[in-house]
Amino acid sequence: MCVLFEILDSPWSPIINISGGDLKENQSVTVTCSAFTPCPHSPPELTWNLQQDSLRQTEKNTNGTFTTKIQENITLSDTHDGYNIRCSARYPVIGGNKTAETEVTLSVSYAPKDTSASISPSGLVSAGSWVELSCSSRAKPPPSFTWFWNSQHGDMNVSMGKVYKFNPAEEETFHCVATNDLGQQKSPVILVAIKDNRSSEFQILNILKILGIVLLCSSIIIFESWFRFSKKPKKEPEETIYVNTVMEAKA
Structure with a gap:
């Protein structure tokens, strides 16, 4: 034992x-x-x-x-x-x-997870300006990225790589796909929204019109005030009356 x-x-x-x-x-x-x-x-x-x-x-x-x-x-x-x-x-x-x-x-290999897409600048963009789309994903080994444009005729491959830069002409939607040896994952769709420049121009024109009206009214008021002032009769200068007192000496 x-x-x-x-x-x-x-x-x-x-x-x-x-x-x-x-x-x-x-x-x-x-x-x-x-x-x-x-x-x-x-x-x-x-x-x-x-x-x-x-x-x-x-x-x-x-x-x-x-x-x-x-x-x-x-x-x-x-x-x-x-x-x-x-x-x-x-x-x-x-x-x-x-x-x-x-x-x-x-050390465990795994397919892409948490795949997402982002846009810079965010919010509304002007037509023809530069836009940058970025794709991110968590995967091992690191994934490759493919960008797709969601057209009326189906998804169209437009770029390879993590970042896609382009000049949008109209409102469009995109998504990216992360891929490695173990699988792939699609990101949610991201919208490229175009700013309505006509609305901005209309607002600027309205502001200019208002400023013009204010300026015109101010000019009329100033001119009328000046005109009235210039037509007002002027007072004649008072003559100085000299009174000579003559004292006669009585003889």
Whole structure:
């Protein structure tokens, strides 16, 4: 019967294995964490950040040694990309326990997600001015982008690449498609709205008319005031009457 033993240096680190080779979304894989077990009657305690109720078992190897392991089956998605799987093995030793941990980062490929299109400048644009459409998507490996014009005769390919620049002549709608080896995704339709320049010109003309009327009225009022002032009779200057008092001296 096996007894508790003493590990002089650091304990054996567990090993994490993932079946399936290159990892892709929607792929079912088996994740295994295993640890060397020198004493099968006192195996190391394995824990990880996957399901804690994973089945634990100790197996005898062909060379007579023993291995303790836990396993979990998972179906991969894009959320598993970059996920860290941590597994620790706690060994019973004389006087307590010693623990070693191993960490593996998943690299999962997935088809385009969250594909969207944006326009610059936003809002209404003038006919003939430059417009820039941008496409974005989350994918691994990085996707390629294709732009489509939604014409009356169906979708027409108008450009390749993340950005599409052009001079719109009328109101039109577009969408982009992100594509990689695992699939593709279409963005929502984006509208290029054209500013109604005739309405702006009409407003400017109305403003000019109003300013003209105000200016004309002001001129008439000023002229009338001046005319009335100029026709007003002027007062004759008062003559200074000198009264000479002659004092006759009586002889």
